Amino acid sequence: xxxxxxxxxxxxxxxxxIIDETPNIKSYRVVFDDPEKMKTFSFEPGQVGQLxxxxxxxxxxxxxxxxxRMEYLxxxxxxxxxxxxxxxxxxxxxxxxVRAPLGNSFPYDDMKGKKIxxxxxxxxxxxxxxLILFMLDNRKDYDDITIIYGSRTPLDLCYKDELRExxxxxxxxxxxxxxxxxxxxxxxxxxxxxxxNEVAPSPDxxxxxxxxxxxxxxxxxxxxxxxxxxxxxxxxxxxxxxxCGIGICGRCNIxxxxxCKDGPIFSLVQLKESGAEI
Amino acid sequence: xxETGFLPKEKIxxxxxxxxxxxxxxxxxxxxxxxxxxxxxxxxTLCLDRPANSPPKSVIYPQSDVLFSYNYKKETDDPKKxxxxxxxxxxxxxxxxxxxxxxxxxxxTVYDRVFIESNGPDTYYQGRRDETIIITLSCPAPSAGCFCxxxxxxxxxxxxxxxxxxxxENGFLFEPVSEKGKAILAMPGIEGGSQHLQExxxxxxxxYNAVKKPFPSISHTEISRKRFDLDEFWHKAVSKCVSCGxxxxxxxxxxxxxxxDEQTLESGERIRSWDACMFYHFTLEASGHNPRATRFxxxxxxxxxxxxFYPEKYxxxxxxxxxxRCIRYCPVSVDISEIVSQLRSPE
Numbered sequence: 001x002x003x004x005x006x007x008x009x010x011x012x013x014x015x016x017x018i019i020d021e022t023p024n025i026k027s028y029r030v031v032f033d034d035p036e037k038m039k040t041f042s043f044e045p046g047q048v049g050q051l052x053x054x055x056x057x058x059x060x061x062x063x064x065x066x067x068x069r070m071e072y073l074x075x076x077x078x079x080x081x082x083x084x085x086x087x088x089x090x091x092x093x094x095x096x097x098v099r100a101p102l103g104n105s106f107p108y109d110d111m112k113g114k115k116i117x118x119x120x121x122x123x124x125x126x127x128x129x130x131l132i133l134f135m136l137d138n139r140k141d142y143d144d145i146t147i148i149y150g151s152r153t154p155l156d157l158c159y160k161d162e163l164r165e166x167x168x169x170x171x172x173x174x175x176x177x178x179x180x181x182x183x184x185x186x187x188x189x190x191x192x193x194x195x196x197n198e199v200a201p202s203p204d205x206x207x208x209x210x211x212x213x214x215x216x217x218x219x220x221x222x223x224x225x226x227x228x229x230x231x232x233x234x235x236x237x238x239x240x241x242x243x244c245g246i247g248i249c250g251r252c253n254i255x256x257x258x259x260c261k262d263g264p265i266f267s268l269v270q271l272k273e274s275g276a277e278i
Numbered sequence: 279x280x281e282t283g284f285l286p287k288e289k290i291x292x293x294x295x296x297x298x299x300x301x302x303x304x305x306x307x308x309x310x311x312x313x314x315x316x317x318x319x320x321x322x323t324l325c326l327d328r329p330a331n332s333p334p335k336s337v338i339y340p341q342s343d344v345l346f347s348y349n350y351k352k353e354t355d356d357p358k359k360x361x362x363x364x365x366x367x368x369x370x371x372x373x374x375x376x377x378x379x380x381x382x383x384x385x386x387t388v389y390d391r392v393f394i395e396s397n398g399p400d401t402y403y404q405g406r407r408d409e410t411i412i413i414t415l416s417c418p419a420p421s422a423g424c425f426c427x428x429x430x431x432x433x434x435x436x437x438x439x440x441x442x443x444x445x446x447e448n449g450f451l452f453e454p455v456s457e458k459g460k461a462i463l464a465m466p467g468i469e470g471g472s473q474h475l476q477e478x479x480x481x482x483x484x485x486y487n488a489v490k491k492p493f494p495s496i497s498h499t500e501i502s503r504k505r506f507d508l509d510e511f512w513h514k515a516v517s518k519c520v521s522c523g524x525x526x527x528x529x530x531x532x533x534x535x536x537x538x539d540e541q542t543l544e545s546g547e548r549i550r551s552w553d554a555c556m557f558y559h560f561t562l563e564a565s566g567h568n569p570r571a572t573r574f575x576x577x578x579x580x581x582x583x584x585x586x587f588y589p590e591k592y593x594x595x596x597x598x599x600x601x602x603r604c605i606r607y608c609p610v611s612v613d614i615s616e617i618v619s620q621l622r623s624p625e
Contacts, residue, residue, distance in 0.1 A: 005401075006366065006401045007397075007398060007400065007401075008345045008346075008400075008402075008537075008548075008550070009345075009346060009364065009366065010364070012362060012364065054348060054362060054539070054541070054546060055539050055540075055541030055546045056539060057537065057538075057539055058537065059564075080564040080565060081564030082564075083564075084564065095361060095362050097364075214567070239563070240561065240563065240569060241561055241562065241563045241564075243535070243536060243537055244535070244537075246397050246398075247397050248392055248393070248397050248400070248533070248535075249534060249535050249536070249553070250533070250534035250535070250553070250555050250560075250583075251534075251555075251560060251561050252561075253579070253583070253587065255582070255586070255587055255590070256586070256587035256588075256590040256591050261397070275507070
């Protein structure tokens with residue numbers, strides 16, 4: 001039989017660099033072993049991929065390097081279970097399988113000319129990073145960019161080099177916070193939703209994009225509503241256990257929508273329509 | 279496709295033998311008190327008396343299927359370097375499903391939309407589907423729990439079949455449905471069937487009239503969304519459910535799956551297996567969070583998938599064929615037709 005595209009077949013790739021982000025998060029830069037695949041591969045900001053550790057299994061992660069920087073694909077992985085533990089055991093030079101791109105993407109065209117408010121918590125900065133870097137690479141298309149980002153302690157902040165760079169830029173307003181006082185930390189303290197209230201960004205011509213732990217998202221959405229953000233100007237990403245990544249295997253559906261295929265990015269309008277519980 | 283064929287009763291063994299010359303013929307066989315689809319071989323007893331206990335879905339969608347295998351290759355000039363080679367196996371044998379029921383055949387059309395038309399094509403499913411001919415037997419009488427007519431189908435529905443057979447006094451009438459089915463009429467032993475058509479149609483109509491209708495025919499979903507969203511409704515409706523998953527494994531339209539990985543020292547396989555949305559672990563996330571942690575949430579999703587979510591995606595088509603197996607073989611007698619009936623009644 002003639003071999004047609006096989007959606008379950010991973011593409012072989014090699015880990016070229018591993019970056020320790022926090023005590024339990026590492027970033028993996030991978031390149032496809034087939035140079036032609038690396039050259040022709042394209043994706044949209046926000047799309048995800050399945051990383052496959054041979055013999056162990058697959059899990060879904062956002063491609064958190066932007067399509068404007070295609071030397072490698074970056075995935076950030078927090079240790080949480082069997083597969084992420086196996087990924088943390090990988091070394092530079094190891095081969096893995098990648099199925100990507102999967103899922104939908106941020107509606108970055110609709111955001112052109114608007115003010116952008118990113119609200120992230122912990123590893124939730126990963127999908128936002130893709131869009132932030134993409135927007136910084138197309139800076140003139142967007143108005144003010146504000147990033148509110150928090151984690152439990154300063155040690156748990158991801159992408160520290162980039163945080164320093166964004167902090168130094170005049171065209172980015174970066175607000176960092178950690179949950180509690182910490183020795184040597186002289187910036188804000190307090191939970192992300194509280195800091196959002198304190199900063200009180202204007203909803204005028206502003207799109208808010210949030211990603212983080214479910215409990216953080218829940219209160220961020222409540223506070224955005226209090227700040228008069230309209231539902232169609234609020235965007236978040238959802239997570240669920242996923243296997244196939246193409247909307248068949250049955251795990252990640254919310255009603256007739258599959259997070260792996262129709263998501264992971266949804267506007268608050270879409271979430272309310274689907275009856276998703278946040 | 280006007281021609282029909284007739285196979286005299288006494289020629290059926292020869293017919294199956296002829297079919298099996300260049301295809302794997304799966305037929306319902308009595309094993310103990312269970313009817314199950316097995317490959318044809320002399321000595322196996324064909325049993326067409328009642329629908330098989332399990333549908334023949336595994337012929338096209340195997341319960342366990344190797345998606346690919348891989349090997350670790352050590353590079354000869356650099357002993358520290360190991361690389362992986364992936365291999366797929368996608369040569370499928372010609373197969374014939376003989377003697378399944380119209381509900382079983384219709385089940386494959388539910389899969390076709392998912393695996394071929396909108397998410398794929400799924401190379402493994404399509405490969406087997408293309409190589410398989412489905413010869414269906416119209417139901418002579420309903421079994422307990424059958425409710426196909428309430429879903430717009432019926433005991434002689436041709437959807438999904440390549441040939442529809444109807445059992446008569448002295449043999450079987452063959453009505454071809456597809457081009458693949460037309461070729462079956464040229465097999466040895468098949469005679470002209472036009473003089474038996476009227477008798478067959480009478481049998482088909484009698485069977486249709488005998489099927490119970492727990493609710494009037496629905497061509498698209500008419501479920502009360504308000505009741506569907508009500509926790510109390512599900513607590514009461516499925517209080518007996520033990521989450522065993524039997525309903526899903528015996529269902530001709532359920533297709534949830536899992537991947538597992540098996541590895542020895544130098545090689546391994548990625549395997550796709552049937553899974554069930556009724557199991558607690560199905561949606562359990564690594565964080566410990568489980569969006570469908572209770573039996574009622576899982577059962578609600580199962581009914582929702584068949585009667586609301588699938589129709590939403592596929593032009594109102596309901597992903598249930600009314601075969602009644604989930605009712606007949608549920609250890610605690612949960613009745614999906616009763617539940618859907620309640621979901622349809624006025625608020």
